[in-house]
Amino acid sequence: MYIVLERRPDGGVLAHHTDDGGRVTTTDAVREGDLATYVSSREPGDTRWVWHDTAAWYPRLLAAGVRVERCHDLRLAHVILRSSLFTAHTSIAAAPSSGWDRLAGAAAVDLDALFDVEQRDDLDPVAEFALQREAVTGSDARIGRLVNAESAGALVAAEMTHAGLPWRADAHDALLAAALGPRPRHGERPAELERLADEVRRALDAPDLNPDSPPELVRALRRAGITVDSTRSHELKRIEHPVIPPLLEFKKLARLHTANGWHWLDTWVRDGRFRPVYVPGGVVTGRWASNGGGALQLPAQVRSAVIADPGWKLVVADAAQLEPRVLAGMSADTAMATAARASDLYQAMVDSGAVQTREQAKYGILGAIYGGTRGESGRMLPRITRAYPRAMALVEDAARAGERGERVRTWLGRTSPLPGEAMVTSTDEPDAVDRAAQGRARAWGRFTRNFVVQGTAAEWALHWMATLRIRLWELGDGRLEERPHLAFFLHDEVVVHTPEASAERVAETIRECAAEAGRLLFGSFPIEFPLSVAIVDDYGQAK
DNA sequence: TGGGCTTGCGCC
DNA sequence: AAAGGGCGCAAGCCCA
Incomplete structure (x- = not known):
């Protein structure tokens, strides 16, 4: 049932089969090049793969075309079990600080660095797993469900990065050009921003003003008789003055240009996909964070560049008033x-x-x-x-x-x-x-x-996605990206990329999984989690 | 020059 | 329109 994977200094892998308590029964030695085959020979099945960090192990398996049904992420589980009020009486909570605590804060991006750390003596995955099993089995059952859901979330995160969010660079370029003018040369302001900057300078009689500089802007506004404490848009909106409309427009477009402009497009979109790195458990409350590309702040302005592949649809679902x-x-x-x-x-x-x-x-x-x-x-x-x-x-x-x-x-x-x-x-x-x-x-x-509340909402979302990834897999055939699959997640909202023929079935499945998540958390207590669901060609059409 | 801090704003 | 919680990112600012 449990197989603990442990990487050896020579690059080989030990696969320790354990019982429910995490005690090793047998161990297989697996060569590095044979790992994907070893794992895939047991999938689908009842194995729960135990590894130090999903972000370090799973992407390579996915690249080799191997998808796993379930895992146990020791790093994420450690964070939860060390500090939970449910496990305060257990050995793992009482133990002195170890390499697992240091690993907790590590950015799960640099694989080589993580493997260096893993080889330290105090990072024995078998010993850690046994401690975690003892904590889970001797505590309120809810903590075990949280650990499993957190691990499932880590699988979802890796799979979403692998599959990517469909992104049409040509559509994005077109919307940027419509708002900002043609793509400028490196380091220059787009024509529309330059025009608005000039308008602001004229209205304030400040020919050298850089409107990107808040201190300069505050000074120029005050010289023009406009007293402000800051240059925040909501403060500016309260003021009646000819400079305000072009200034607000400048700020809005400057934001688009710097945050999601051509530079962003060059950096983050490759081969028709945006592949953000999600960081499960990256927020203290249990919400996910993201790393690079600002995935969780994707503005509505650019969502129309998220376009399903030909013959495919996006199913966008968000939970109404989740908290x-x-x-x-x-x-x-x-x-x-x-x-x-x-x-x-x-x-x-x-x-x-x-x-x-x-x-x-x-x-x-x-x-x-x-x-x-x-x-x-x-x-x-x-x-x-x-x-x-x-x-x-x-x-x-x-x-x-x-x-x-x-x-x-x-x-x-x-x-x-x-x-x-x-x-x-x-x-x-x-x-x-x-x-x-x-x-x-x-x-x-x-x-x-x-x-x-925010943390429990995050737990609901984890259960929603965990059940959804299993159900979506069953709706298609072939590799992950050939089936209906999760493509994006935003706290209380998911985007599924699916062949058009399956879109209705996917929408229904997403609703069923939301109901299931409610039951998994709150049992028979009569609480419902309605969704708004849209089947669209581009993300901008949803909502 | 470069790192850390602040400001402002995008998302939930 | 803002208020209250959680974030990441880019640009400017400031100081070593």
Whole structure:
């Protein structure tokens, strides 16, 4: 069932078969060149491959055309098990810091560097796996599900990088040219940006102004009688002055040019695919991060360059109001779950009389989750508390715990870090209240308040994708990229690239997997996770 | 010249 | 329109 892969200094691989406790029963020696064949001879099957880091092992297997059904990522699991409140009583939590802790922070990109580290004596994958099995089997069952889901996520991440997001460079170039003018020579401003910069300079009577420089811009605006604290767009939008429209347009286009312009296209799109590196578990809450290309900040402006291959479609699905639904599930707040039975949770809150408008519902709920105190969020808090007492109590408890310097956990047990030294309030001189320290404590409380919800939403998304990758594989034949496959992921949204003939089936499957993810997290508690699903030729058409 | 910090803005 | 949480990235700024 479990096979622990261990790379030897000579480049060969040892494949240790273990029992449920991680004790080795037999070991195969595999030559480097035979690894893909060795793995593929056991797939599909009931093997769970155990390795130090999915990002280091799996891409080579995928390149060789080998896909695995399941794995156990020791690095990701170590991070979770070392700090979880569910495993605090286990040996792995009590053990002194080891190479596995140092590996935790390593960027999982440089394979050779990782293998150098792996060969250190204190990075024995067999011993580590046994410790992790002991922790999982002796703790709340949810932590084992989290470890498995995290590992499945690592497989998804590697597979998405392998398959890539379909990207038409010609379409991207055309939209850039339409907005900015033809591609400029290296280092020059595109014509439209230069034109807008000139317009700004004229309107401010500042012929030498570089509008890309915030300090210069603030000075030039003040000389023109416009008092601003910053050059943020939202602050500029409040001002009536002829310079504002061209300046806002300049900022918008400058952003497009620097973040997703021709340079980005040259750097990140190859052979019709954008292949970002995803970093599962890269955010403390359990959300993914990404490395290079700004994959998780892909602006709506360029999504129309994401075009399915001929004869293929994109199925774009996003979970509606995921975080409030997750909060309802965690807190077992039946009133909130009732609102969540509607496809539009916020409208249902209005219909039930909890609030008067959809906007009030939205800002009230977001304020509860983020810790908003001012504006509409703050005004709605009493009503939200009255209508949804259990949900509100859950996030309030998390905030208070954070303010006291305690740790909080997600539904499946991922646990927040301890606050930095700076946050700790001095209590021995109560009358010499350190207001700065109180402010830091409240800020940490907002973090822990959000941690429990954002982190649990990330767990829902992991289960959604984990079940989806299995189901999508069964919908086609051949290599991964020849079947319907996950092509992009954005916290609560997935894009599947699929042959046109399978698109409807894929859409249905994505919905089924969302329902399944809800059951895996919250069992029979009646909470629903509706999606908005679109079958499109390009990503820009969705939503 | 080069690294670290700040600002601003894209995404959820 | 902003408010509250989590990020990554590019350009400018600042100082060694």
